Amino acid sequence: MKKTNNVLDAIHFRRTVNQNSFTSEEVSREDILTILEAANAAPTHKRTQPWRYVIFRKEGLERLGTELARIYRSITPAEKYTEATEQNMAKKATMSNVAIAIVVNYTGDVPEWEELAATACSVENLWLAAHSLNIGGYWATPGLINHLGGFLNLEENQKCIGIFYLGHHNADAREPVRTPIEDKLRWEE
Numbered sequence: 287m288k289k290t291n292n293v294l295d296a297i298h299f300r301r302t303v304n305q306n307s308f309t310s311e312e313v314s315r316e317d318i319l320t321i322l323e324a325a326n327a328a329p330t331h332k333r334t335q336p337w338r339y340v341i342f343r344k345e346g347l348e349r350l351g352t353e354l355a356r357i358y359r360s361i362t363p364a365e366k367y368t369e370a371t372e373q374n375m376a377k378k379a380t381m382s383n384v385a386i387a388i389v390v391n392y393t394g395d396v397p398e399w400e401e402l403a404a405t406a407c408s409v410e411n412l413w414l415a416a417h418s419l420n421i422g423g424y425w426a427t428p429g430l431i432n433h434l435g436g437f438l439n440l441e442e443n444q445k446c447i448g449i450f451y452l453g454h455h456n457a458d459a460r461e462p463v464r465t466p467i468e469d470k471l472r473w474e475e
Contacts, residue, residue: 296414301460303422305381308453313383317419318343321452324415328408336401337408338389340438342379350387350449351379357433375430384452386412387434388425392443405447412450422455 342350355376390405427448434446
């Protein structure tokens with residue numbers, strides 16, 4: 287008989303949950319802090335702890351949506367611009383209960399890739415913690431994030447690497463879709 291392991295279950299059954307499955311139920315500040323405490327427990331070489339998060343809620347989501355739409359309008363060539371896409375950029379932020387800008391803080395103490403990897407580990411912890419609280423979400427990486435530095439008041443050594451959208455949801459659980467691990471291994475014994 288196989289034992290139940292909550293950690294392994296969370297790893298295997300965590301899924302992307304998009305805004306179209308989010309409900310209007312508020313994600314509490316307490317739950318957000320619980321999720322971010324888990325994110326803060328990520329491994330980090332030389333304890334640089336390079337992850338930084340900017341949390342948008344309530345009116346903050348409106349400001350984020352307005353900024354994303356403004357960036358889209360300002361950087362998109364006329365031949366690729368559509369008003370519908372501009373409106374969708376603004377709408378994405380406000381369809382969530384919470385949007386969290388994911389920022390890597392490059393310290394110079396270790397190679398940049400290590401700080402990027404540590405930040406990605408932090409985001410996985412965030413995702414698993416949200417899943418454990420029945421809060422859905424996903425990590426969005428639109429090209430617009432490369433233009434959010436001023437809006438987020440980032441320092442020269444910081445870079446936004448995505449926005450994590452969170453919300454209570456009504457999505458059905460889904461089985462994992464992965465090819466077998468055996469296809470990705472080479473044993474040297």
